[in-house]
Amino acid sequence: MFPGVVIRGTLIALALLSARGFAASADDGGPPVPSGGGHPSTSSPPLTELRPSDIKTAPVPTIAPGPDPLFEPLRAPEHKRELVLFVGGYGSRVDDGAFDNLAARFPRDRYEVRRLGDDPRFPYDTYGGVDANAQVLTDEVRAVGGDYSAVNIVSHSMGGVVTDRAFANGLSAGDGVRTFVAIAGPHSGADYARAPAFLLPIIGPVEDIVRVVGVAAARDPASEAVRDLAVARPIRPPAGVARVDVSLATDGLVNQFDARDPGVPQRLFLPASLREVIDGHGGSLVNREIADLVVETVRTHEVPPDRRDPITRLVAPILWDQETRLWRRFLLVAALGAVCLYLSRWVPFCRRAIDGFNTWCGQLVRSLGR
Helix, strand or coil: HHHHHHHHHHHHHHHHHHHHHHHHHHHCCCCCCCCCCCCCCCCCCCCCCHHHHHHCCCCCCCCCCCCCCCCCCCCCCCCCCCCEEEECCCCCCCCCCHHEEEEEECCCEEEEEEEEECCCCCCCCHHHHHHHHHHHHHHHHHHHHHHHCCCEEEEHHHHHHHHHHHHHCCHHHHHHHHHHHEEECCCCCCCHHHHHHHHHCCCHHHHHHHHHHHHHHCCCCCCCCHHHHCCCCCCCCCCEEEEEEEEEECCCCCCCCCCCCCCCEEEECCCCCCCHHHHHHHCCCCCCHHHHHHHHHHCCCCCCCCCHHHHHHHHHHHHHHHCCCCCCCCHHHHHHHHHHHHHHHHCHHHHHHHHHHHHHHHHHHHCCCC
């Protein structure tokens, strides 16, 4: 009990001292108030000599009113567009308009359309080696892919082999690639590349004559790209990327055996115009049904259901088989013609004329940049 009394007494004493101190502070700066009629109290001097009128206060700084972040309207995050990257075929140019029909199908508020090779930082040599071009494609996707919510690759002809090689060498869904649609792609190589790659080294003395004929008819049959296309092989479909192959049944340049791509869905369509009948390879870029499939694949990031009508499913494979046979016969005739030209050099009165014509053809090919 004694300690409790001591503690209480101590607290009371401290309270009385504090009250006295407050009273002294309250008298600071004023004369003592007399008590009754006695003499003025002789209290201790004031704690300060300042009077309230002598205290000067600094002006309070004012802050210009500004927007209050708590009351600002919330802004929706900027929506990134998707990239549609077109990869052209053998001998194509970025300004040839080959993909214009497809490009027009993608609204610009959702997609940016580019073509491999239109950026000078990533040059695409359509006569160059497949591996080198595949690296260019990979470099561009990795350089610009972060600016888009998704990257969608649409290729034509040799562009499909270039894209295959890019995936085989490391390009993946991790780089932002969501879809890859190959139009008329020779994933298993091309007969029209295998024949010149094998034959031209044998018929060297008449090679430039054959090349001029090839340039006049379509493309130069002698290049690093042709040699790579001759030995192209399909790859395993890349994980996480929607893959689909499409062709026209009148495409004999890339036939049914060239387009084999195990594990990848294939859609084969019938031609819808005279142009598509005559040139099924180039016509595949303007076919409406193929364009619809490309757009839907890119939009959904999935392989669309097969919506082809029963007639197309029945007739298209039969027509493609006949087209393959026809174009292979034509290739055989062209190859035999080149061999006969080579053998005719051994006729005494033909050799000099053939050699002179071959020299002139070589100069012509080189003047064309080949």
